[in-house]
Every structure is written in C-alpha cells, then in structure tokens.
Amino acid sequence: xxxxxxxxxxxxxxxxxxxxxxxxxxxxxxxxxxxxxxxxxxxxxxxxxxxxxxxxxxxxxxxxxxxxxxxxxxxxxxxxxxxxxxxxxxxxxxxxxxxxxxxxxxxxxxxxxxxxxxxxxxxxxxxxxxxxxxxxxxxxxxxxxxxxxxxxxxxxxxxxxxxxxxxxxxxxxxxxxxxxxxxxxxxxxxxxxxxxxxxxxxxxxxxxxxxxxxxxxxxxxxxxxxxxxxxxxxxxxxxxxxxxxxxxxx
Amino acid sequence: xxxxxxxxxxxxxxxxxxxxxxxxxxxxxxxxxxxxxxxxxxxxxxxxxxxxxxxxxxxxxxxxxxxxxxxxxxxxxxxxxxxxxxxxxxxxxxxxxxxxxxxxxxxxxxxxxxxxxxxxxxxxxxxxxxxxxxxxxxxxxxxxxxxxxxxxxxxxxxxxxxxxxxxxxxxxxxxxxxxxxxxxxxxxxxxxxxxxxxxxxxxxxxxxxxxxxxxxxxxxxxxxxxxxxxxxxxxxxxxxxxxxxxxxxxxxxxxxxxxxxxxxxxxxxxxxxxxxxxxxxxxxxxxxxxxxxxxxxxxxxxxxxxxxxxxxxxxxxxxxxxxxxxxxxxxxxxxxxxxxxxxxxxxxxxxxxxxxxxxxxxxxxxxxxxxxxxxxxxxxxxxxxxxxxxxxxxxxxxxxxxxxxxxxxxxxxxxxxxxxxxxxxxxxxxxxxxxxxxxxxxxxxxxxxxxxxxxxxxx
Numbered sequence: 005x006x007x008x009x010x011x012x013x014x015x016x017x018x019x020x021x022x023x024x025x026x027x028x029x030x031x032x033x034x035x036x037x038x039x040x041x042x043x044x045x046x047x048x049x050x051x052x053x054x055x056x057x058x059x060x061x062x063x064x065x066x067x068x069x070x071x072x073x074x075x076x077x078x079x080x081x082x083x084x085x086x087x088x089x090x091x092x093x094x095x096x097x098x099x100x101x102x103x104x105x106x107x108x109x110x111x112x113x114x115x116x117x118x119x120x121x122x123x124x125x126x127x128x129x130x131x132x133x134x135x136x137x138x139x140x141x142x143x144x145x146x147x148x149x150x151x152x153x154x155x156x157x158x159x160x161x162x163x164x165x166x167x168x169x170x171x172x173x174x175x176x177x178x179x180x181x182x183x184x185x186x187x188x189x190x191x192x193x194x195x196x197x198x199x200x201x202x203x204x205x206x207x208x209x210x211x212x213x214x215x216x217x218x219x220x221x222x223x224x225x226x227x228x229x230x231x232x233x234x235x236x237x238x239x240x241x242x243x244x245x246x247x248x249x250x251x252x253x254x
Numbered sequence: 255x256x257x258x259x260x261x262x263x264x265x266x267x268x269x270x271x272x273x274x275x276x277x278x279x280x281x282x283x284x285x286x287x288x289x290x291x292x293x294x295x296x297x298x299x300x301x302x303x304x305x306x307x308x309x310x311x312x313x314x315x316x317x318x319x320x321x322x323x324x325x326x327x328x329x330x331x332x333x334x335x336x337x338x339x340x341x342x343x344x345x346x347x348x349x350x351x352x353x354x355x356x357x358x359x360x361x362x363x364x365x366x367x368x369x370x371x372x373x374x375x376x377x378x379x380x381x382x383x384x385x386x387x388x389x390x391x392x393x394x395x396x397x398x399x400x401x402x403x404x405x406x407x408x409x410x411x412x413x414x415x416x417x418x419x420x421x422x423x424x425x426x427x428x429x430x431x432x433x434x435x436x437x438x439x440x441x442x443x444x445x446x447x448x449x450x451x452x453x454x455x456x457x458x459x460x461x462x463x464x465x466x467x468x469x470x471x472x473x474x475x476x477x478x479x480x481x482x483x484x485x486x487x488x489x490x491x492x493x494x495x496x497x498x499x500x501x502x503x504x505x506x507x508x509x510x511x512x513x514x515x516x517x518x519x520x521x522x523x524x525x526x527x528x529x530x531x532x533x534x535x536x537x538x539x540x541x542x543x544x545x546x547x548x549x550x551x552x553x554x555x556x557x558x559x560x561x562x563x564x565x566x567x568x569x570x571x572x573x574x575x576x577x578x579x580x581x582x583x584x585x586x587x588x589x590x591x592x593x594x595x596x597x598x599x600x601x602x603x604x605x606x607x608x609x610x611x612x613x614x615x616x617x618x619x620x621x622x623x624x625x626x627x628x629x630x631x632x633x634x635x636x637x638x639x640x641x642x643x644x645x646x647x648x649x650x651x652x653x654x655x656x657x658x659x660x661x662x663x664x665x666x667x668x669x670x671x672x673x674x675x676x677x678x679x680x681x682x683x684x685x686x687x688x689x690x691x692x693x694x695x696x697x698x699x700x701x702x703x704x705x706x707x708x709x710x711x712x713x
Contacts, residue, residue, distance in 0.1 A: 052652050075651070092643070097650075102663070
C-alpha cells in the first residue's frame with residue numbers, strides 16, 4: 005500500500021528526514037516511535053502534504069501512485085487521513101458543516117452524489133457513539149473551546165466518519181488520560197479492517213498496549229534505526245531512548 | 255402645484271443649494287424652517303469635515319462633494335407603480351414596508367400609516383405635520399448631533415425620509431422594513447432624514463435595505479435619529495448592498511433611556527464608498543447597547559465605520575463588534591471610541607475590530623479607543639488585522655476539502671460571528687446566502703433588487 009524509499013526532507017533548509025525506508029501493507033498497523041525531534045511529525049507532514057516541508061530526495065508510492073505529487077485534498081480523496089498532533093480550532097465553522105463538506109467532497113471525487121441529510125445524521129450519530137463523543141461537541145465550531153482530550157477524540161471521530169484507507173495518527177495519545185486513551189484506541193481498533201492500514205506515531209509505549217502494532221520502527225535523527233515486532237516497544241519502554249541514542253551516536 | 259421636479263446641476267455650492275431648497279414649495283412646518291436656517295448658518299461656518307478632523311482622516315470629502323450631482327427638493331412624479339418594480343423577495347420575511355425613492359417617502363403626502371396598537375410610520379415630512387409634539391421634542395435634539403458639518407448640511411437640506419413611532423408599552427408585531435431605492439437617470443445627491451421613536455416599554459424590529467437600482471453615481475448623506483425610551487427594545491439590521499458608483503455617508507444617533515436595549519447590525523456588502531457613523535448615548539442606568547458590523551469589500555471600495563459610545567450614567571453595558579474581509583485594493587477604516595464619564599461607575603464596555611486582508615494591496619486602518627473618567631469599570635478594546643490562518647486551511651484540505659472551498663469556509667466562519675447575531679431568521683438566512691455568494695466573488699443581490707434599466711421606466 006505504501007512504499008517509502010530513501011526519503012529526505014527539510015524544513016527551512018535544515019534536513020530533518022535523512023533517508024527513510026518503510027513498507028506498509030494493507031491490514032497492517034505500524035508504530036513509529038522515537039525521541040523528541042527525531043522527525044516523527046515531519047514524516048507525518050510529508051505523507052499528508054504539508055508544504056512547510058520540502059522533499060529533497062526519495063520517493064513515496066501510495067497504491068502505486070506518486071504520493072508526493074498529490075495535493076493534500078487529493079490525498080484525502082485517495083483515502084489518506086492525518087490525525088493531528090495539535091488539532092486546529094476554526095471559529096465560525098461548525099463541525100456539522102465541516103464534516104458534511106468533507107464527506108461530500110470525497111464523494112464527489114469518487115463520482116458519487118452528495119450524502120442524503122438523513123444518512124448523514126445517522127452516520128454522525130453512529131460514529132459519535134463509536135468514539136464516545138459528547139453529542140454537543142458536533143454542534144459547535146471545529147475544535148473551538150474543546151479540551152485537549154476532546155480534540156483528540158474529535159480526530160478519531162473524523163477518521164471514523166471518513167473511513168480512510170491509510171490513517172496516520174500523529175501523537176494521538178499525547179494529552180490523554182487513561183480512560184480517553186482507551187476509548188480512542190478502541191475506536192481505532194474498531195475501524196481496523198484487512199483492507200486498511202494505520203501508522204501510529206507515538207512517543208510512549210502505553211498506546212501500544214491498546215493498539216497492537218504489527219511492526220515497530222524507531223526513528224532517530226531522521227532515520228529508522230531499528231525495526232522489529234511489537235516487543236520492541238516494550239524494550240524501549242524498559243531501556244528508554246538513551247539506549248537508542250547511545251547505540252547510534254557511537 | 256407642489257409636484258414640480260427641480261433639478262440643478264452644479265458644482266457643490268451649499269448656499270445656492272440651500273436658497274433653492276428654501277424657495278421650493280412644500281408643506282413645511284414653521285418650526286422646521288427655523289431649524290434649517292440655523293443649521294445652514296452652522297454649516298457655512300463649519301464647512302465639510304477636513305483632514306484636521308481626526309475621524310475623517312482617511313476620507314477625502316472635498317473631491318466627493320465637488321463632483322456634479324442632481325438634487326431634488328421635492329418628491330418626484332414617477333410614471334410607474336413602484337410595487338411592480340420592487341417587491342422584496344426574501345421568503346417568509348413578512349414586514350410592513352416603507353419605500354424611500356431617492357430619499358423621499360414613496361407614497362407622497364399620504365398620511366402616516368397607523369397599525370393596531372398605535373404604531374405609526376411613513377413620511378418624515380408628514381410626521382412633522384401630523385405629530386408635531388413628538389417631532390419637535392426629538393428632531394435634532396441629540397447632543398452628539400453637533401458633531402460635524404455634514405449633519406448640519408443634512409438638517410438644512412433634507413426634505414424627507416422615514417419616520418416610525420411606537421407608543422408606550424406597544425410591541426410592533428411584524429418588523430418594519432425600509433427599502434432605500436435609488437433609481438435615477440442622472441447622478442444624484444440625496445439627503446434623507448429619518449426618525450425612530452420608541453416610547454417607554456415599546457418594542458420594534460427594524461430592517462433597512464439600501465439598494466441603488468440604477469447605474470448612475472449617487473451620494474447620500476443621511477441622518478437617522480433614534481430615541482429609545484425606558485425599558486424599550488429595538489432590534490435594527492441594516493443591509494448595505496449598492497454598487498461601486500454609490501457613495502453613502504450615514505449618521506445614526508441613538509439615545510437610550512433606563513433599562514432599554516438596542517441591537518444594531520450593519521452588514522456592508524457592496525458600495526463604492528460607505529461611511530457609517532454610529533453615535534450611541536446611554537442616558538439611563540441599565541441601558542444596553544450592542545453594535546455589530548460586518549464589511550466585505552473588494553476592488554477599490556472604501557468602507558469606514560466610526561463609533562462613539564457615550565456612557566453618561568452608571569451601570570450601562572455596551573459592546574461593539576466589527577469584522578470584515580478586504581480584497582483587491584479595498585480600504586477599510588474602523589475608528590471606535592468609548593467614553594466613560596466620571597459618574598458612569600460600574601460601566602461595562604467592550605470593543606473589538608477584526609479584519610482579514612486577502613491581498614498585499616488591501617489596507618485596514620483601525621483605531622479602537624477608550625476614554626475613561628470613572629474608576630470602577632470593566633472595559634476592554636482590541637483590534638486585529640491579519641491573514642487567513644494557513645494551518646487551518648491545511649487542516650480542512652487534509653480532510654478532502656479543496657483549497658478554494660477551504661478558504662471560503664474560513665472566511666465565512668470569520669463572518670459568522672456577526673451574522674449569527676441577526677435575530678430575524680429569514681433575514682439572517684438571506685444575509686448568510688449573500689455573504690457566501692459575495693465571498694465567492696459573485697454579485698449578491700436579491701433578484702428583485704437587481705439593476706433596472708432606467709430608460710424602460712421613462713425616468
């Protein structure tokens with residue numbers, strides 16, 4: 005589904021990613037871990053099409069297509085979803101209008117008619133229940149005045165509404181208490197099918213107690229320095245990132 | 255015969271204009287003659303506000319007034335039924351309609367219309383004759399009215415406008431809607447003078463729509479005096495939707511008594527030059543005033559809001575909230591002042607102005623000011639001028655919303671805060687639609703208020 009080859013990227017002339025290689029198949033969950041500043045969020049930004057980051061070398065193929073040539077909205081239409089580390093507040097734009105527009109734009113890209121209002125309301129209801137989201141939140145402006153936990157829950161709610169093929173969750177666990185973490189993880193697990201895939205970016209191991217990854221990659225100084233099964237996350241938790249740093253800074 | 259059309263083409267020459275105006279027949283109350291004369295004298299002394307006048311710093315009035323216009327001293331005879339030309343097509347907006355045609359009450363010298371409960375509305379001139387007591391008590395009485403020469407000019411030259419009276423403890427059932435039509439084969443200078451009186455405990459919803467229907471240049475210098483009695487409530491929405499050749503300078507003087515509440519929302523969608531002067535005097539304790547404004551300008555349009563809120567007594571509340579989006583080479587000005595007088599303890603006053611500039615060439619001058627002489631008050635003011643948040647645009651795009659649509663959503667969201675304050679649902683929905691169309695770069699006009707061919711109307 006996703007093949008990243010020798011990906012180099014920079015922000016303001018400073019190289020952040022220095023040759024990432026990664027392959028992700030349908031049905032898989034990959035975790036990307038790493039200390040602060042290792043390039044995790046930059047990788048998420050490259051995959052979702054942020055123009056702050058410029059790719060200087062390498063390729064990213066998504067379902068055989070050159071992902072890097074696609075606009076952020078085209079990527080979304082093709083099934084890519086980014087769960088933001090810091091979801092943006094948009095005063096004056098209601099959640100309902102936002103979601104309806106997003107769904108209809110994606111339907112339009114697939115040549116489908118706009119969703120029927122009754123179907124839309126039902127979808128909203130179902131997906132809110134899935135992530136245990138407070139009903140009143142969807143009648144408010146996007147993320148405006150939401151607590152940290154509510155914002156993250158809202159990301160998973162949007163993911164549930166849009167049913168992506170490839171979801172990239174950037175530090176979705178940060179700022180969540182244990183109950184919220186469980187609900188969010190639960191939502192992600194329920195959305196899992198053999199046809200879709202997920203990249204979970206996290207600093208801590210604890211999210212991976214709930215979302216069980218097929219592969220764990222450790223990113224350090226813009227490179228994947230270690231890849232293994234889910235047990236790697238536990239090892240990291242035990243030994244800390246210093247272990248990785250020591251090994252690589254030698 | 256009073257029904258004579260009088261046209262004079264000339265460069266702006268106030269004295270000449272005033273003399274002609276006075277020579278014109280018309281049923282004018284003697285009291286008005288005196289007020290006009292005095293105002294004319296004052297204007298000749300003061301002249302037009304100039305550059306030295308802080309509040310007119312960005313607006314060059316001389317060049318605006320030195321262009322050639324026709325001036326009407328009397329209601330003109332029209333050869334068509336205005337009701338055939340104009341019918342407000344906002345669905346479910348059920349209102350009592352007042353039409354002003356080129357600044358004159360359409361309906362000629364008809365008596366004021368009286369609704370059950372005693373609400374009266376109609377021509378300003380007629381009100382001076384029919385309700386001299388109310389008229390004289392309030393006409394040209396607001397202290398703020400001495401502000402600058404343009405108001406004196408209006409007092410001296412105005413011949414008509416709309417008048418609304420709501421008696422004690424009466425709530426006007428349906429909203430009253432004033433439609434200002436400009437329909438002329440010549441460039442026109444008009445000076446409507448309006449009055450709205452709400453007695454104690456009265457309630458009124460008022461909608462004013464400005465529509466220049468002919469493609470001629472026009473300059474309107476209007477004055478509205480609004481008197482709101484104890485415990486009375488006024489909800490006032492103004493929709494300014496003209497074209498690039500229409501210029502308007504509006505003065506609105508609001509005086510509020512104890513525990514009254516006034517909500518004003520001025521939506522400026524289109525106009526070559528718009529200057530709104532909002533003067534509020536909170537004259538009785540517990541009075542509340544909410545002043546909202548939204549402006550969407552592009553091309554070479556000029557939009558200028560001046561606000562002066564006078565907290566004269568304790569325990570009053572005021573809020574001014576102006577927002578706008580400026581595109582192309584548009585220029586905007588916000589000049590707001592809250593004055594809290596020494597005795598006005600426990601005042602709460604808040605002022606905010608937020609603007610978005612879409613281009614490098616658009617300009618916004620903003621100056622919120624507080625002048626406080628009392629020591630126990632809660633006041634704040636602030637202004638922002640910025641661009642659309644690109645992070646938010648990316649957020650929307652990452653959900654599949656194309657960039658253009660995302661920008662529209664952001665701009666629309668920005669304006670929503672003001673629009674949501676409009677309480678008449680059908681009107682709010684229409685304005686929402688206008689704003690969306692306007693932001694898309696389309697001309698937003700009600701179908702029935704589109705441009706008319708002045709030839710076909712034999713104007």
